[in-house]
Structure formats: structure tokens, C-alpha cells
Amino acid sequence: MHRHHQAGRTRWTLRGLLLAAVAMLGLLPWGDTAFAHGSIVDPASRNYGCWQRWGNDHLNPNMQQQDPMCWQAWQANPNAMWNWNGLYRNGVGGNHQAAVPDGQLCSGGRTEGGRYNALDAVGPWRMTNIGTNFTLRLYDQASHGADYFRVYVTRQGYDATTQPLRWSNLELVRTTGRYAPAQNITIDASAPGRSGRHVIFTIWQASHMDQAYYICSDVNFT
Template sequence: MSIKRNALSVGVVGAACLAVALTTAGTANAHGTMTNPPSRIASCYAEGPEHPVSQVCKDLVATSGTQPLYDWNEVNIANAAGNHQALIPDGRLCSANRDKYAALDWPRTDWAATAVKPGAFTFQFRATAPHLGTQTVYITKAGYNPTQPLKWADLDPTPVAQVQVDRNTVNGSYSYSGTLPQRTGRQVLYTIWQRSDSPEAFYSCSDVDFGGAATVSSLAAPATPAVAAAPSDAQIAADASRSTVAHHGHGGDPGAPAGQPVPTASAAVGTSAAGPLLLAGAGAIGVGWATMVLRRRRLEAVRRDV
């Protein structure tokens, strides 16, 4: 009886270990940014990190290099836990107070902008690794001056959109409705994605233009204002190996080479149709292993008796 119990225990443990190994293997990229209206980093990335088109994106690459653009989906704070204002000082909202993304905080009027008008608006957030949490979108107050660093006090405390998100996306994006208030000229939409399954949060700044009177800039505005664009799925896939944050957890994983498979959370079993099949297969292999061990130990016992 003890032999059977031991063999069965070995089989169960083997099945469990194999199930974990199978369900944690995979590739997942972190994590996301607003793409409608495109965030500053999404728009510059869409222009191409190696050959940006707009002057502000050229200046960003000249100052910070191309890596921040290849890591367009990682403007985050791993341990935010809702303490956004305590962790991000005025003037550093767009970068989430990370030096790597400091150029995103530049108070310039030549960031590519999306033309909008008051009323209903459909937001789209590209999530390369969906997470449970809340996405909240704020807009700057009337009279916002885009030539000054963005401060918390510049944001209208009433969100223009707020939604609970889960691990289910449509074509890799979250899509939800909001309402834009009356504004004129250039404004900024500030998005905070606070995860509920982790203290991690993500941030983005999207420039929009309501038309009408605009604040005079100390920097000459381009003759033809650039229109913000979002990166395509093809571009994201082609550049995946250039990212240094290919990880499902909290920001970059320094122990994993960029573009290589990284273990993902076992919770993925519950959100993937393949999960139960993997567990079933692992269980079958485990039972087979248990049977083999049992037979071997019986044979050894017979030999000892002889």
C-alpha cells in the first residue's frame, strides 16, 4: 500500500509540476498606451524610432535614443497602488516621473495632436498585456497653457471617461466611450490605468486640438500641424524583438532577453481555452508516470524477496 501511495504522490506532483510548466510558458509583452487619441509616445513610435518625421520626435530620439519608443507600452510605476500624485511631481506627469521617458514632459505645441470636438468620443487603449483594473481619462482645464509643464492642478478633477477593464480585449485593445467637454485650442488627455491585480499603474498623455483660439507658444508651431497616428499591429509585431520590456508582470524583466519567451502568470489558464487542455494533458502524463513508478517499485520488491 505504501508503494502505491508513494507512486501516486509522485504522479500527482509530476502532473502538477508539468501543468505549471506548460501553463507558464509563453510570450507576453508589457503593457499598453492610449492609441485613440494616440499618446505622445505612441505617435512618435508610429513615425518610426529610427527615422522620426516630426521635429519633436526627432528631438526626443536625439535626447533619449530610440529605446523609449521601442518600449512605448511601458510608461509605468510598478508600485503605484493608487498613489499617483504622491509619486509623480508636477511637470513629470507624462513620463510618470521616469527619466527614461522625460522627453514626454516637454511643454511644446508641436506634439502631434488629434482633432476633436465636444461630445461623445470613443477611446481606444492598445494593451499588449491585458490586466484587471481601472482606466481613468482626465482632460486639462479650460485655459490650459501647453507651453508650461503639465501639473496636477491643470487637470479637471472630473474624468471624461472611467471604465473597469479585464483581461479581455478586442483585437488587442480596450474600447470605451467618454464625453469631451467644451474646450478650445490644444488640450491634453491624461490616462491612468491602475491595475487591481497588482500595484502597478500605467500613464499616458494624448494631445488633442479643439480648434479655435490657441495659446501663443514660445516655440514656433509647425506650418502644418502634425496629426497624431497610432502604431499598426504589423509595426508592433515587427519591432517586438527590439523591446526591453517583454514581460507580463511589473515592467521590464532584466533577467529575460528582449523578445524571448517569458513565464506568464498561471491565471492565464482561466482565460485561455488552451488552459484546461494543458492541465488535462499534464494530468494524463502524470498518471502514466505514476503507473510506471508503481510497476518499477513492485519489481524491485519482488527481487528483494527472491
């Protein structure tokens, strides 16, 4: 019996070491995912979409041809996808444009030590088809609630495949009031006059503390 328990402890020790080693290689979720924050899941944020499509198959070389922007993001930092819910900055005080420079909007101003930098890459990100009257769905795992959401849409003529995203490319189409804590929140918005490829940029100001999330969703207005 003693030998049986000893062997069991040895197996669990080895398993723990293996999991830690794999996580260090970026093959398993590690870090902020455990703290459960959130993001826009429909239309999917860039990193949530990459996690949703490739999280179970992220080593597949076919991604390079089938989904090249996700491929470069996985190559740059897999934890940007595993931690799709952790793209935020603390203590911004509502001064979002000062905290997040042009060309760095989708990474939240290169937040979290640059983990999300690849989300700023210019190119043909996979799009979600929507109408000009649309609904955003936030999945807030920790039920932080919101002081407000600001929803921006790129102006007609902006080309996300050739141009970095700047504040001047955006039009504010919706500012909300407060939302009570909940895991699922929907925000209705409208972007008249849009057609084709665009970026929806959402600022979610969480209500549990001064914590702002910056979220890019690539869409095709049909």
C-alpha cells in the same frame, strides 16, 4: 557538410553580435517591448505617436522641422518610443499624485530610470483632432485588464506649448469600473466647453498587479 554547418554557425554568431550592437545604439526595440504591456493608441500617446510616425524612419533629419517634439524625444532616448508600451510604475497604491509630481506627468514621474523624461518637454506636440465627446482606445498587448481608468483633460486656457503639465491644470472627466482582460479596450468620455489644443491624461490601473500607466495624448478639440 561539416564545413557548411560550421559556416552557418559562424554567420548566426556574427548576426547575433550585430543585432546586439545595434540594439545598444537604440536602433532596434530592446527590453520591455518583449514583455508586451500597452498604451492609449488613439488619440495616440506622445511616444506611441512618435513611434507610429517615425519608427521606420527615425534617423531622418527632416523630423527636426516636421515634428520637433518627436525629434527631441528620439534624440533624448529612442527606447522611449520603441518601448511605447512600458510607461508605468509599480506599487503606487492608488496615490498617483504623490508618485507623479507636477511637471512630470507625461513621464510617469520620470519612471523607468528617466527613459521617458523627454515626454514632459513643453512644446508643439503633434495633435489628433477629436470632438468633445470622444473615445479612447487602449491597446493592451498582454491583456492585463483594468481595475479602473481615470481620464483627465486640461482646463480651457492651459497652453501645452508654453506650460509644463500640472495636476491643477487637469479636470477629471471620467472614472471607469473594472475591465476584463482584453487586448483592445475603449473608454468613452466627454469634455464639454473645450476647444483647440489640449492634453488628455489617462491613468490606467492594470488589474494583474499594482501597476499604473500614465499616458499623455495631445488633442485638438474641433
